Amino acid sequence: MLGTAQTAMDAFLRRLLLRSALGPEEQAAIRGLKGQLIEFAARRDVVLPGQRIEHACLTVAGLLGRFDQMKDGSRQITAFYLPGDMCDLHSVVAPVTGWGLTALSGATLLQIAHADLRELARRYPALALAFWRDTTTDASILSKWVANIGRKDARARIAHLLCEMGLRSEMAGIGTRTAFRFDATQELIADAVGLTPIHVNRVLSTLRSEGVAVFRNRMAEVQDWDRLAAIAEFSTAFLLLDEPR
Amino acid sequence: MLGTAQTAMDAFLRRLLLRSALGPEEQAAIRGLKGQLIEFAARRDVVLPGQRIEHACLTVAGLLGRFDQMKDGSRQITAFYLPGDMCDLHSVVAPVTGWGLTALSGATLLQIAHADLRELARRYPALALAFWRDTTTDASILSKWVANIGRKDARARIAHLLCEMGLRSEMAGIGTRTAFRFDATQELIADAVGLTPIHVNRVLSTLRSEGVAVFRNRMAEVQDWDRLAAIAEFSTAFLLLDEPR
DNA sequence: CGTCGTCTTGATTAACCTCAAGAGGTGTGG
DNA sequence: CCACACCTCTTGAGGTTAATCAAGACGACG
Incomplete structure (x- = not known):
């Protein structure tokens, strides 16, 4: 179990390193993060719209979806998350969600406290930039989706x-x-x-x-x-x- | 002219303060930023898709639009920017644009070097978080647009x-x-x-x-x-x- | 064996697009 | 100061894409 958490954190680190150069000390800091593994059955909600959350979710296995619910009950999925993706890293700076998060298949998540991530961002400026850059990828995809659906x-x-x-x-x-x-x-x-x-x-x-x-x-x-x-x-x-x- | 640049920076600071608490030292750091004022006529492109940029644009006056161009020539606008908005703050961590930026009306911009903003983010962790939070607002709007257009x-x-x-x-x-x-x-x-x-x-x-x-x-x-x-x-x-x- | 979730197919309808033409307003040059 | 060009808005008619309604088939699972 602890081994799985460590594997997951390594996947997250690998993802960060795809886009940001990090020194050994910063890499060790990421690897040293603690988290709690949680399993979700398919079709279970992970985060409900309007909730205030205290931790971010790293996808370990399965497929996650962020969604927006309309009044008539129809849903719009606004993002898919694969293993290694931190679903809601942006919640570190905006902990009240306007969206929801669902396990689309059976999924394993690793919950990491916002406080720990903020502490890392405070201590290591390079990590603050790396986190910021990671959420920017999310926004970049979102922008493409607008163009895709709109035109x-x-x-x-x-x-x-x-x-x-x-x-x-x-x-x-x-x-x-x-x-x-x-x-x-x-x-x-x-x-x-x-x-x-x-x-x-x-x-x-x-x-x-x-x-x-x-x-x-x-x-x-x-x-x-x-x-x-x-x-x-x-x-x-x-x-x-x-x-x- | 310098007075206008100062006013613009104050507007940016006000915007940051809407969502982030900043100490006097950090506020002074923002006010101390240097920038170059530039005017654009209506319908002029400010940033072209695929460009590598070295500065972020703070909207001083007018309306800006971020867009995505399709091969058949049709355009999808993916964001509007009002005075006080930093159009492309996210470019600080992702300087190669996948999008373009146009002055929809006549507009005045204040260009601020990425290097200066990164330096501030490095020196003041609270500012790094504030910048990150600011771009998160952008992503939040984008997510709403997806739901809006899609459903x-x-x-x-x-x-x-x-x-x-x-x-x-x-x-x-x-x-x-x-x-x-x-x-x-x-x-x-x-x-x-x-x-x-x-x-x-x-x-x-x-x-x-x-x-x-x-x-x-x-x-x-x-x-x-x-x-x-x-x-x-x-x-x-x-x-x-x-x-x- | 039956139920449920998912996929498939057909027929009809509705929302939005395309093409076309003209009106109002504004800036520019003669 | 008028005439013209251009941009934006407006309105109409007809076409197309995708939605809706309806029914069945397939496969997994209890």
Whole structure:
């Protein structure tokens, strides 16, 4: 159990190092963080909208989704989180949530106290910048989603989501961009791209019959990455934020 | 001229203080920042997509827009910036832009070197957290936009944008939520909410004839705030991020 | 074997887009 | 000072995408 927590923290450190250079002392500080492992069954809410939280959640296993609920009951998913992602690192500086967090599949989380993270940010300026940079990736994806949902048709939206999740799975070391587990249903994809599940189904059918990509049994297989990326107008830049200097 | 730069920096400090408590030393550090004032004519690009930038832009006067360009030439606006807003504070930790920035009206900006801001973040941990928190507001708005565009009809989307800009104008001290300058055209509103200008026109007409809100001559007047907020399912929470503790 | 969640398919409807044309206002040059 | 060009807003008609309504098939699991 403690071993798993340590593995999770290492994954988080690896993710930070993807985008930020950290010295040995700072790396040790991250590795020294304490957290509590928690399991969630599929479809369980992790954080409810409007809650004040005292800890951030690091995804250890499974798929998490951040969502916004409308009055008529419909949901909009605003982010997916993969293992290694800190779902709500931004809550360290904004602990009252406007959103909710759900385990889309069975999931394991590591809860880390805000106080500990703030202490690290105070003590090590490089870590403060690294945390800030990490949440900026989140914002960058969000900005892409706005453009995706606002200005593209159903086909391009779904293609874009598949490209994004593929590349992120590859970066997280849990798959390749052309073959990866995506633990969502067609209904959840619909909630993410602003469509109905029925329409998502039809679009996935055409992508499948055209030999571009297959999404089945919660697995995505991309037969023709270039074609999929072209349909999506996908560019990798928004996921690969360069470090300054 | 120098006086204007000082005024602008004070506005930025006021904005930070809305969400973060800062000691006298830290406040003095912000006031001591140096910047260069630049004027832009309406419709001029300030930052192009893919550029590497070395400074952040503080909005002094006018309206700025961040956008994403599609291959067919259509644009999606992903953020509006009002006086006092630091358009691209996140570029301090991610200096290669995936987006562009345009002056939607004639605008005055104050450019502040990333190096200076990073130096402040390094020296004053409270400022690092304050900067981080400021960009979190941006992400919070972005997340609302995703839900807005993804799950609401044209009427609700436009109502939501009017509510948001009204409240932000009020918070920035440049208007009230029911009467404020919004220096956009119907076409720009369309680019922000993912609709065509023609449809925006029709929706604004109905809102006007129903006595809910009037948008004309780049001014918004809300006759019935409660009604508008109800149409939009607007809640103020996402703009008012609480500070921890 | 039956139930439930998920996927699939068809038919109809509604929201929004596209194309087209004209009106009002403003700035500019003759 | 008028004429013209240009930008923005407005209105109409018809087309398209995606939503809605409805029903069934498939597979996993108790």
